[in-house]
Amino acid sequence: MSVTPPLHVAVLAFDGASLFHLAVPGKVFGVARNPDGSPAYEVRHCAVTPGMIRTGDGVQVRVDDGLDVLAHADIVVVPAWSDPDAQAPEALAQTLRAAHAEGKMIVGLCLGAFVLGDAGLLDGRQATTHWMAREAFAQRFPDAVFRPDVLYVEDGNIVTSAGNVAAIDCCLNLVRTRYGAEEANRMARILVTPPHRQGGQAQYIERPVPQFPCQSKLPGVLEWALAHLAEPLTLDRLAGVAHMSRRSFTRHFREATGMTVTRWLNAQRVVRAQQLLETTDLPVEHIAHEVGFGAALSLRQQFAVQLGVTPADYRRSFREGGGAGR
Numbered sequence: 001m002s003v004t005p006p007l008h009v010a011v012l013a014f015d016g017a018s019l020f021h022l023a024v025p026g027k028v029f030g031v032a033r034n035p036d037g038s039p040a041y042e043v044r045h046c047a048v049t050p051g052m053i054r055t056g057d058g059v060q061v062r063v064d065d066g067l068d069v070l071a072h073a074d075i076v077v078v079p080a081w082s083d084p085d086a087q088a089p090e091a092l093a094q095t096l097r098a099a100h101a102e103g104k105m106i107v108g109l110c111l112g113a114f115v116l117g118d119a120g121l122l123d124g125r126q127a128t129t130h131w132m133a134r135e136a137f138a139q140r141f142p143d144a145v146f147r148p149d150v151l152y153v154e155d156g157n158i159v160t161s162a163g164n165v166a167a168i169d170c171c172l173n174l175v176r177t178r179y180g181a182e183e184a185n186r187m188a189r190i191l192v193t194p195p196h197r198q199g200g201q202a203q204y205i206e207r208p209v210p211q212f213p214c215q216s217k218l219p220g221v222l223e224w225a226l227a228h229l230a231e232p233l234t235l236d237r238l239a240g241v242a243h244m245s246r247r248s249f250t251r252h253f254r255e256a257t258g259m260t261v262t263r264w265l266n267a268q269r270v271v272r273a274q275q276l277l278e279t280t281d282l283p284v285e286h287i288a289h290e291v292g293f294g295a296a297l298s299l300r301q302q303f304a305v306q307l308g309v310t311p312a313d314y315r316r317s318f319r320e321g322g323g324a325g326r
Contacts, residue, residue: 004034010073016082028171078112093119
């Protein structure tokens with residue numbers, strides 16, 4: 001069996017970079033495998049000037065590779081910038097502009113979006129960053145199509161994400177886009193992290209999603225809903241499963257997910273439809289019924305809103321990109 005060559009990921013390192021974000025690409029992409037068992041990605045760190053750098057966490061890291069690594073990179077990742085008020089060095093900006101011009105995917109994690117903005121890569125493009133820096137971002141980059149409330153957003157070959165955990169979500173989504181839900185879910189299980197959060201999910205949830213069932217005021221309801229997506233799931237029905245009044249359930253649901261019931265259900269149904277489009281040849285009409293949209297028109301409308309493509313185009317681009325058949 002021939003060995004599938006890996007995709008090359010270059011992670012830019014610089015003084016003040018987030019140590020967590022320097023590590024995330026290696027942790028996420030490092031566990032992905034091709035069908036032949038070979039690594040799906042090769043991750044290397046590089047710097048404008050190789051040598052020792054001091055991260056924003058105060059830890060010194062040795063980076064042996066220079067920017068020549070980018071010549072072979074398919075994906076370039078920029079970790080969180082230490083100070084959103086500080087302009088990125090022109091050498092770094094030039095590097096990113098050149099990589100972008102060559103068609104490489106450029107990913108800005110959290111405040112790394114500021115570096116992409118300083119390089120002029122966000123003009124006219126959708127972008128996000130950490131919610132705490134939203135005002136500074138909007139003022140610095142007025143030509144960007146700023147989406148301050150989402151976890152991550154992809155616009156062409158430019159990807160930006162929000163805070164720390166969203167960096168993992170963002171990288172997992174890149175794997176999911178290329179290799180499919182099954183591989184991304186396998187990786188998530190290894191990392192002990194949720195397998196998929198839609199990029200459009202709210203960044204800031206006043207009360208975080210409980211980590212243990214005993215902490216949840218919605219015990220088993222979300223899991224029950226996911227197992228019954230094909231059925232009509234009204235607010236009253238879900239409130240009944242939770243043994244709550246309609247008003248209490250609505251309040252607790254938003255506290256737990258950061259979303260309305262309708263928006264959450266639509267997001268989960270689109271995720272399930274993506275999995276079926278990736279792994280089966282079922283007609284779109286059948287998938288619409290299977291995931292609870294009922295009519296193909298409703299499925300197409302939600303795909304347009306959430307993903308910007310039709311179900312048929314999603315299936316075609318996924319398979320042409322090597323996702324389904326690799």
